[in-house]
Amino acid sequence: MSYIYLIIAIIIELGATSSLKASDGFTNWLYTTISLIGYGVSFYCLSMALREIPVGIAYAVWSGIGTVGICLLAWLIFKQNLSLISIVGIALIVVGVVIVNLGSAGHS
Numbered sequence: 001m002s003y004i005y006l007i008i009a010i011i012i013e014l015g016a017t018s019s020l021k022a023s024d025g026f027t028n029w030l031y032t033t034i035s036l037i038g039y040g041v042s043f044y045c046l047s048m049a050l051r052e053i054p055v056g057i058a059y060a061v062w063s064g065i066g067t068v069g070i071c072l073l074a075w076l077i078f079k080q081n082l083s084l085i086s087i088v089g090i091a092l093i094v095v096g097v098v099i100v101n102l103g104s105a106g107h108s
């Protein structure tokens with residue numbers, strides 16, 4: 001169940017961060033509200049995941065997948081350009097998250 005909470009936290013955080021961009025510096029109250037509530041729910045779900053998942057592992061997964069996800073959403077929704085070096089960096093984040101999880105399997 002902890003990994004389900006973690007996945008929910010990541011998905012909601014992606015929505016909250018996208019809404020933060022759309023809030024235009026907190027001038028659009030709809031997106032501001034969605035963003036603030038989204039972050040609150042995301043942190044709650046992350047805290048529930050931390051009941052069983054070590055904090056270092058959970059945060060590495062949350063921040064790593066969140067970073068990759070928001071880069072992809074920014075590319076798709078906000079038409080942000082991704083250079084080759086950015087794509088390599090995103091791939092390295094994915095590899096890093098996998099390595100952290102593989103390394104933690106024996107230490108849980």
